[in-house]
Amino acid sequence: MNSSPAQLLSAQNVNQLLDSVQAFLFDCDGVIWKGDKLIDGVPETLHMLRSKGKKLVFVTNNSTKSRSQYANKFLSLGISVTEDEIFSSSFAAAMYLQLINFPQHKKVYVIGEQGILEELQLAGFTALGGPEDGKKTAQLKSNCLFEHDKSVGAVVVGLDQYVNYYKLQYGTLCIRENPGCLFIATNRDAVGHMTDLQEWPGAGCMVAAICGSTQKEPIVVGKPSNFLMEFLLKKFDVSCSKMCMVGDRLDTDILFGQNAGCRTLLVLSGVTTESVLQDPSNKTQPEYYTSKVSDMFDLLRP
Amino acid sequence: MNSSPAQLLSAQNVNQLLDSVQAFLFDCDGVIWKGDKLIDGVPETLHMLRSKGKKLVFVTNNSTKSRSQYANKFLSLGISVTEDEIFSSSFAAAMYLQLINFPQHKKVYVIGEQGILEELQLAGFTALGGPEDGKKTAQLKSNCLFEHDKSVGAVVVGLDQYVNYYKLQYGTLCIRENPGCLFIATNRDAVGHMTDLQEWPGAGCMVAAICGSTQKEPIVVGKPSNFLMEFLLKKFDVSCSKMCMVGDRLDTDILFGQNAGCRTLLVLSGVTTESVLQDPSNKTQPEYYTSKVSDMFDLLRP
Numbered sequence: 098m099n100s101s102p103a104q105l106l107s108a109q110n111v112n113q114l115l116d117s118v119q120a121f122l123f124d125c126d127g128v129i130w131k132g133d134k135l136i137d138g139v140p141e142t143l144h145m146l147r148s149k150g151k152k153l154v155f156v157t158n159n160s161t162k163s164r165s166q167y168a169n170k171f172l173s174l175g176i177s178v179t180e181d182e183i184f185s186s187s188f189a190a191a192m193y194l195q196l197i198n199f200p201q202h203k204k205v206y207v208i209g210e211q212g213i214l215e216e217l218q219l220a221g222f223t224a225l226g227g228p229e230d231g232k233k234t235a236q237l238k239s240n241c242l243f244e245h246d247k248s249v250g251a252v253v254v255g256l257d258q259y260v261n262y263y264k265l266q267y268g269t270l271c272i273r274e275n276p277g278c279l280f281i282a283t284n285r286d287a288v289g290h291m292t293d294l295q296e297w298p299g300a301g302c303m304v305a306a307i308c309g310s311t312q313k314e315p316i317v318v319g320k321p322s323n324f325l326m327e328f329l330l331k332k333f334d335v336s337c338s339k340m341c342m343v344g345d346r347l348d349t350d351i352l353f354g355q356n357a358g359c360r361t362l363l364v365l366s367g368v369t370t371e372s373v374l375q376d377p378s379n380k381t382q383p384e385y386y387t388s389k390v391s392d393m394f395d396l397l398r399p
Numbered sequence: 400m401n402s403s404p405a406q407l408l409s410a411q412n413v414n415q416l417l418d419s420v421q422a423f424l425f426d427c428d429g430v431i432w433k434g435d436k437l438i439d440g441v442p443e444t445l446h447m448l449r450s451k452g453k454k455l456v457f458v459t460n461n462s463t464k465s466r467s468q469y470a471n472k473f474l475s476l477g478i479s480v481t482e483d484e485i486f487s488s489s490f491a492a493a494m495y496l497q498l499i500n501f502p503q504h505k506k507v508y509v510i511g512e513q514g515i516l517e518e519l520q521l522a523g524f525t526a527l528g529g530p531e532d533g534k535k536t537a538q539l540k541s542n543c544l545f546e547h548d549k550s551v552g553a554v555v556v557g558l559d560q561y562v563n564y565y566k567l568q569y570g571t572l573c574i575r576e577n578p579g580c581l582f583i584a585t586n587r588d589a590v591g592h593m594t595d596l597q598e599w600p601g602a603g604c605m606v607a608a609i610c611g612s613t614q615k616e617p618i619v620v621g622k623p624s625n626f627l628m629e630f631l632l633k634k635f636d637v638s639c640s641k642m643c644m645v646g647d648r649l650d651t652d653i654l655f656g657q658n659a660g661c662r663t664l665l666v667l668s669g670v671t672t673e674s675v676l677q678d679p680s681n682k683t684q685p686e687y688y689t690s691k692v693s694d695m696f697d698l699l700r701p
Contacts, residue, residue: 134541235560235599237560238435239436240594240596242594243597258537258539259564260562260563260564261562261563262559262560262561262600265562265604266599269590269599269600269604270597273590273598287611287613288571288575288612291539292539292541292543294542294543295544295545295572297537297539297568297571298564298568298608298611299612301612302567302571302609302611303611304611305607305610305611306600306604306607306611307604308611309589309600309604309605309606309608309610310589310590310601310604312589
């Protein structure tokens, strides 16, 4: 939607952006926090935006937590956010299954963590796998048959720190052998900031593993999929052009915003460096970029 | 090399094939055995071929064993094969590093099993990871730094039944952060016959996981790569047109043979069914196909 080079956010253009936007969609990792550490100036900035009547939405591809777990994480960092303001890819997976009327008698196998299981259960689905299968091992010996539940109709794959061969085999068998079984990816981020010091393999790692063994491509429900944006638009009564997506990733956050016709602001506090942004090989240009979210607050001060 | 439809092996054409071929390259899983079970008639057929003066070579993408472990497996199934006749993808990985003069002071990190470690060590390289890291866990908490060896210059990825997040993180960090670090895949088979009753995720699963987290593509050393064939041609004094590749997979075995200009024989005793072979969407046609290796023996009998 925006092919001209990104503009640096400045005291000159920040007012125009704030005046024309009714809702800010924030990515979390690398924008609000890094690992368990709040990024400087975030509380003041969110408070300033709320005081100007802006709607705030927190959209995260990290599927390890449910919305209620995210609300607790915000609270522990001193920020008050309601569950209704949070859209995690774990929640998106559950909403996707609800939207397609996934049959209640079918089960969902999870390669992922607690957040996915919780959201699936809250939405009324029967979920298998997840953390519970983290200690299981697959017995590879003659005459051994690995049993899997034939009533699994969808495999949801997200970030899984306890991924193992058992889960990979279980998910692979369901997708290869259960007729019509869906392969749903919460997201495909290559790496994430699970601690504040370095990057770690993201859901893109586990999702690719299942692509490798099934030779199928997943339905992606997190950023930058259209599914999540359409869902957000239904929930909030704001037109795309009055929404601004704020994120640290070009290939998920900024693309997600641009695909929907939203305004976009890249922050350099996460995975994207200025040299990556400015590199001629980079085809995704946000409308604005700045070092961190609180620049919005600082630039507004007289 | 061969775009006409595959011919069924018959009493009419089997003599022509045997007379014109000096060396038979056999895939193992699905051709010689399924899991731990020998496929019917294999010993008699190999004996018949040897008695006719044919060279036999066993080429397997399964990297979990070293050549010496494979020789023992053949022996346990009642077939006498020397290490020199065995070309496993574990051995291919070590030979690749030798061929490119991989520096002896650099280390190799392994996401895979004992076979890769053994072949690397036999070739004089220092290998880390593998089974030893199968019980390690990655600590994801604030201020935690996952340490990795900066002298790792290559990550070799093969089938790994003990794959975990620790290994995925280790391999990913080496490839993303150690300058010039190579990403080598023993092979990319989606599934394999690790037991005789069903298919299991193959090296293609673990390799794809690392592609997902590093966003890089590997150097593949097993079938159907040209590297392995060139290596075989150097070892054996037989021209390609006098070699016949016998395998159960179109995308590895048959393609591997065809890429090099070898004769090809598909056996239906492994992953490929006749309907897959005959499907209009299948573009890889072997020269001949038959139900199993011993058909060569049976068709020759008066």
